[in-house]
Amino acid sequence: MSGTEIRPFRIDVPQAELDDVADRLARTRWTDEIPGSGSTYGVPVGQVRAWADHWQHRFDWRALEARLNAYPQFTTEIDGQQIHFLHVRAPQPSGTALILTHGWPGSVVEYLDVISPLTAAGYDLVIPSLPGFGFSGPTTEAGWDVHRTARAWVELMHRLGYERYGAVGNDGGSMISPEVGRLDPEHVVGVHVTQLFSFPSGDPAELADLTADEQAAIEHLQWFWENLGAFNVMLSQSPQTVAHALADSPAGLLGWNGQLLVGLDDDFVVANAAVYWFTRTTGSSVRFYREMAHSTTHPSGPTTVPTALAGSTNDFLSIRRFVDRDHANVVRWNVYDTPGHYAAHQAPDVLAGDVVEFFAGL
Numbered sequence: 001m002s003g004t005e006i007r008p009f010r011i012d013v014p015q016a017e018l019d020d021v022a023d024r025l026a027r028t029r030w031t032d033e034i035p036g037s038g039s040t041y042g043v044p045v046g047q048v049r050a051w052a053d054h055w056q057h058r059f060d061w062r063a064l065e066a067r068l069n070a071y072p073q074f075t076t077e078i079d080g081q082q083i084h085f086l087h088v089r090a091p092q093p094s095g096t097a098l099i100l101t102h103g104w105p106g107s108v109v110e111y112l113d114v115i116s117p118l119t120a121a122g123y124d125l126v127i128p129s130l131p132g133f134g135f136s137g138p139t140t141e142a143g144w145d146v147h148r149t150a151r152a153w154v155e156l157m158h159r160l161g162y163e164r165y166g167a168v169g170n171d172g173g174s175m176i177s178p179e180v181g182r183l184d185p186e187h188v189v190g191v192h193v194t195q196l197f198s199f200p201s202g203d204p205a206e207l208a209d210l211t212a213d214e215q216a217a218i219e220h221l222q223w224f225w226e227n228l229g230a231f232n233v234m235l236s237q238s239p240q241t242v243a244h245a246l247a248d249s250p251a252g253l254l255g256w257n258g259q260l261l262v263g264l265d266d267d268f269v270v271a272n273a274a275v276y277w278f279t280r281t282t283g284s285s286v287r288f289y290r291e292m293a294h295s296t297t298h299p300s301g302p303t304t305v306p307t308a309l310a311g312s313t314n315d316f317l318s319i320r321r322f323v324d325r326d327h328a329n330v331v332r333w334n335v336y337d338t339p340g341h342y343a344a345h346q347a348p349d350v351l352a353g354d355v356v357e358f359f360a361g362l
Contacts, residue, residue, distance in 0.1 A: 004159055009073040009084060011065050011135065013278045018061060021250050021277060025056040028251040043259050051254045054266040055274070064271050067112065075135075076159065078152045081144065084108075084135035085128035085156065088115055094122030096189060096359055097162045099153055099180070103171025104285055105257035106342065107134045107275040109268070110170065113348035114355075121356045126160065128153065130172065132284035134275045139284045145291040146172070147299070150179035163187055166359050170194045170344060172288065178327065181305030190306045190362050192355050194343050195315065196330075198322035206322070217317035224316070231259060235289035243283030246276075253282055260341075268345055306362055308332035310354040312347075314340045332358050 033045045071086045086108060098118065102110045108127050118125055131149055132139035153176065157165050166189055169177035174193035181188040199221075200206050210218065225232075234242060245252045253273050261269045276282045307330045311318055314337075323330060334354055338347035 003077055006074050006076045006159065009075045009135065011068055011073070013061065013065065017278055021274075022056055024250050025052050028052060028249070030251075039262075043255050043262065047262065048251055048255045048258065051258060051266060051269055051273075052251045055250065055254070055270045059267060059270045059274070061274055061278075064109070064274070068108070071115065073135075076156070078155050078159075079148065080141065081131045081139060081152070082137050083128055083131065083152060083156060084137075085126055086115075087160065088119055088125045088127075090119045090122045090124050092122055093124055095164060096122075097124040097126060097157070097160075097165040098168050098355070098359070099126045099128070099157055099165060099177075100344075101128065101153070101167070101169040101173030101176050102130065102133075103169075103173050103175075104130075104133070104288060105260055105272060105276070106171060107272050109271050109275060109345075110342060111344050114344045114352045117349065117352035118355065121352075121360075123356075123359070124162070126157065126162075126165075128156065130285070130288065132287060133281050134279050134285075136281075137279060137284075138281055139287065143291060144288065145295040145297065146175045147179055147295065147297040150176050150183055153180050154184045157184075157187070164189055166190045166192060166362075168192045168355060171341065175292075178303045178305075178307065179299070181307070182299060182303045185305050188305050190308065190359055191303070192308045192310065192358050194310055194312070194341075194351070196307075196309050196311075196318040196323045196327065197316075198319065198326045200322060201325075214319050214321070217319050220317060228259070231256070232289060235286045236293035237290070239286040239290050240283065243286060246282035246286070247280065250277055253277060263340065264342065264346070268342075302326050302328040304328050306331045308354070308358040309334065310343065310351060311335040312338045312340055312343060314338065316341070 030045055071088050073086050075082050075084050100111045108129055111127050129136040131144045167177035167180040174195040177191050177193050181191040246256055257273050258269055307327050309318055313335055336350055338350055340346055343351040
């Protein structure tokens, strides 16, 4: 078997696995909470109960499995790690392919609603599961950070024979996609992301003349860190500690992963959690944060590939002055009044339209 072999893949979770998770959900030992505390202490019991009830009684894994299996899927080994990906070809290719990258606690499910409009517009799509996430399976060694993943994506696109392609990303994918462009500027025609994670460097001069909008963005970031940032600290320091609970309790997994999915439809929340559960990647996925925090790869200088932002007013707000410091060729900057962080699911027509306009103009 060749180390570069691309193998067809099909999802088929044994019925015993579905029966087991239903039994675990039915036997959940729920925690207590202070009456009337709402989300003051974190994700409320009532919210997790609702997700668990949806998983147990209404969520249809077989329907999701069939939807995923309707698209060609493959696995290949890159740098010692199995990589799973959907590879959907356009009926009339435009000559440009796109690699779409999710983050945590998302999965390839995040991009299902944009497959049709993007392929109809002529783009072949490659949608991989991050190393250690979903159907790529657990990582087996340390070091799978943003940069190593980007190198793997470059190899994947070359292995598939693409000479001209774009990198599209959300969340962690918004970190990985610009690095794909940095590593392969001869072939990457553009980078399109929903966030550009550029922050103040610590130099007080950078904050001396902020506009009102920029100050508001800084304050929102500060609020997020002080109120919702505990997961980042925990996963950057001791992901294995929480992984024991996540691997053993589907309700625990819903509570932990769901803290960043509150407000989305129950089916989407449960679908993403179920992908982690059935692939046993609840622990390896959260290691990604520690790999990022302890990465020894620190590229110097800004990226130079044409870059586009399609942000949301209800998400992390990118700040242009810091972005321009890190990315020298930002050619498109749109912020839409869309629901939130998961644009490919929450506003697929808006995101697909922005992607098509950007790459058509390159």
